[in-house]
Amino acid sequence: MLTLTRRRGDVGRVFLAGILALLCCISPARAEDGHDLWLRYAPVGPSKVEGYRSALGNVVAPDRTPTQRVAREELRRGVAGLLGSEPRFRASPAGDAALVLGTPTSAPWLAPLVHELEGLGDEGYLLRRTRLDGRDALVVAARRDIGVLYGVFHLLRLVQAGASLDGLDVSEVPRVKLRLLNHWDNLDGYVERGYAGASLWDWHTLPGWEDPRYTDYARANASIGINGTVLNNVNADALSLSPAYLRKAAALADVFRPYGIRVYLSARFSAPMELGGLDTADPLNPDVRQWWRTKAEEIYALIPDFGGFLVKANSEGQPGPQDYGRTHADGANLLADALAPHGGVVMWRAFVYAHDVPEDRAKQAYNEFVGLDGAFRDNVVVQVKNGPIDFQPREPFHPLFGAMPRTPLMMEFQITKEYLGFATHLVYLGPLYEEVLRADTHARGPGSTVARVVDGSLESHALSGIAGVANIGDDRTWSGSHFDQANWYAFGRLAWNPNQSARDIAVDWVAMTFSPAPDVVAPIVAMMMGSREAAVDYMTPLGLHHLMARGHHYGPGPWVVGGPRADWTSVYYHRADRDGIGFDRGTRGSDAVSQYAPAVARTLDDLAQVPDTLLLWFHHVPWQHRLHSGRPLWGELVHRYTRGVAYVERMQATWEGLRGKIDAPRHAHVAAFLRIQRDEAHWWRDASVAYFQSINGLPLPAGEAPPPHPLAYYQSLQFPYAPGDGR
Template structure:
């Protein structure tokens, strides 16, 4: 394995690569131009001592080799015999205990398994710079933080720095299918080549592991939540074992999706009833077999009784019955069972917003300690803006984890620049008012409900085989942002943007400020030209590409009219006590304020209220004029983003500049399309003129309604 790592590192350093195409992500390690930082790094790397031998320490050696040869153009010197002569020490608290005070040891121990401590250590009159963790992986995280501080020119060798993740499990969910297609994927095919595994190991797997480890991501679910039971067969385990072995030194555990009907599909049973002894025995033996191949297997991720997927309801059982049966099989191996709370019947419910609470609130406290309910940030489905999911306040005895969507299914896919950190920050900072007055969604996620419970933040991956990994170059910023917010849900979006820009494009301050401006305005711009004032789920049917507020027919809650409910009187979904009463699922403080259309934050107005077209907004505009102004403002914001990017042509390499410039042109066209199509459609109900101050929507509504997209990702054509 050590030889394989060294070989893959050699490829990463010396194998010819396309220049400036985004493949290297935020780990490009450009040469240092700041003389002070360059000297400090050179001094450190002139004598490096690693306290021990371990596969993770080999990863650290590889990373230091790569970074040094690119940033200071020389290899580090590893001192293997005399630690006292080394400038730079790396090791665990236990390995370095003789050189640490009791206070330092207590402080480092308190940082937990993945935390790290870095700074100067005085020993016998000599100062050594040290990175210390409680496990080798903590040291690795510290090394990546050191490299980041050097790249961003913030490194100060005199400072003591300690950090630890506030969320235990920081996980990427891949919706990758076994035929290499990716559900809601916009960056090419799946990076997993199951056909060639286990015999062929793509060097890209190591690059993937490096990128995740640099962000502190420590878990990946490699198969789609809709995957068939074949992923639990012995043949498939041998393939997954290769990935698990590669990822282990980077601190990454592998999870698999478990299809609830597997006992019938691959086990030969006549039932998958979770209370049937034969079913329990099947899952126990299957789980034991997986651990025989992957001793540190993370566990199962399950989608059950949602969108037609099998689950315990078929047998008159509830979600706790199903989850606990699987959790029991995992418990002896310290494995986790992650049960998705995105549940709604394949038949139409009263209001999808209510369904998860209806099913899970009565089960609060009835799940085993190794069960985590994975809850989407909002109750509908990854919309451009959603109020936080009421389960984050309603469940007090059950561990809930966050599920964000990094891939931009409803946010322009890979043709639009939308930085998602501000949206996630908005959700994480939302007040739940339960169980205590100052509780936020982030505090719910960070707090284990018991000593044995594990906290979780998961993100649906936007990664594919495109050279730049994410389709749109700025999609990388969302992968980066997810990792940073999973590590610390309280981090500021502007700080994340600043880091990513410097790591990706360099230190030019004017450039950093301009790109940051683009990124931080991009999400609000998208909401404005897509779904302002609480509108939601008005995208094209199935593929979710582009506007289609006119979609009707078939299942009601898969249509746009079900959600916007526009008529001659007004627009919006009444979820107050006079409607579906979904607001009652929130704390009383929220329900009382949001039940009043004059008090609710206007960004959620049409999510919870059906209001007249002449309803007065807080700025004095009528709802109709306000809606039109938002749509028009979104278009103008994209044009500002375009002009700002064009002004950077001389300071960004041509390949990446042109890539983004072309996509911004598409985004501007699509923003105009959204504005025109939606306003022309809604005008058929309001019968009101467009406000004179906006750019007047043009085109023919019937033309917009006639558009077809046979090549859109997510469409399964008949040819």
């Protein structure tokens, strides 16, 4: 029992002891709040410590440049966390030094590797067990400092996964030149289609205060090879190009530069009018051209390695060259000419809407851009979404891939899950990315994959790129959930090498994020690999698309009709009636199939050959049409809705089986989100079945549970403050 007559010093000591005890209790939970991402550097198993320590304990590494110092610090941080002891840094490989970092310039003892390193370009690296000065050594070597940093991250990834370093011989070169995140962040801190809180960028306190999270962000991106970031929304505010905001962007560029990350900005096409006081933004007007040249000079004076502009023009109300009777090429070339003297690029988005509702929205980008092939400057890359509509759970690959051989095309993926359950649904996007990248365009015969278009190898383009719409905010998890971090990670790895395996990437991510133990890795990877297909099943099976509620895209809305544009409604896309369902894009319909190479078009146009996964994307099919499963369409549709729900319930059971193998805070967080996903998957299934049954009047297939509520109930639900909608 405590006495009330303790002396003041005793009370202070008791209070301090209590605080320390409290900190000891809460520190593990705080350490596992998701902030460390896949860079946790959790201690390796005791049996491996000494082996790794002998390879990593003594290090030769230069520290004369910012990037060299970053590489040393990352290695120090990694080794200390993984092995429990700090590495000893040496000035030369004499003595017992076992790990050597550097370039032939910064570490002269790597000179014997100079010819081999020449083939690795500016960002490639070599990891190798070799002999240096007659001694065994592990080498991380590259032509440039940034390659060394990438190599350090690769080495630490191997250690986190428990891989052996014996006989190590790895040579890596990025396949894609521009590997960028696109942030749809507004200057007021709101993130369009963001589900992880407010913007990471605190524009109000920049440039005076550089939040430490900016450095954490740069580390995370460098660890997966991302080398650029577009700071602001494609629905751009001209103020982003004003002097005050350029100084803020320059402060971020200074933080990111040692990590090999260039800053880009989304440019509003009408900025010469809004900032410069001109009465036109016509790309052929001499005053407009001069304004952009002057603006480019201003930017490069502040940010010497500025990457360039991303532009959304003449789409969803954004201004563009078509306002003046000019083409997309005219608009892009205006900016390209201004950036060219400084080495900058223009990424011109092909996501466009006509002012009038087109016959088929899926055809519009192809119709507007394919005739401009070869009309763009050499420093322009056309940025194309993975599919022809808008980041749907499943789409065919965009027909522009393979259709513009004289123009570099840059892939645009979405990492944030605007149409895939936001942050609360566990949907690993690696399989989606892989599916698109491996799709064969047949542009130059079999093997003309989308990946080969994007990496430039199909047409020998020097300029290549992949962009991902970021899912990053100020949430401690960065992405709004622990598993959404995997999509950021998978994007970066596939941007580096589009031919990698989504499953292998998932294995690495799980090992680093949760545990390398096989009884943890195997079940989690199994969950992840089927999660995207499950979401397709319970949201948009068999090629259905754009069935989400209006505006915020939260939850099912297959009944959505009316409004300013038909192609903003669900009924425009599914076209369900008493006789059948699906959008006829075959040669007897909108003929969108003919935008693909003949070999692809023939398959998609033929009901007997088109994959069931894309059936209703390309065909209006009777409800009784037999699918490859042997079921009639209606039976298969309901079956897939139910199958998707069942998969989520199996994910719940798998995750529950991992209790005690995952730290309690993260286990509880994921379990709660899986409950949300299960409830919303049921909602999707039941609302969709109720709606389509009201259209076709058919009984439910035997064994299928009826929706628990009438259709009117689902139609009455309203969510005016669902997150992520545009303002």
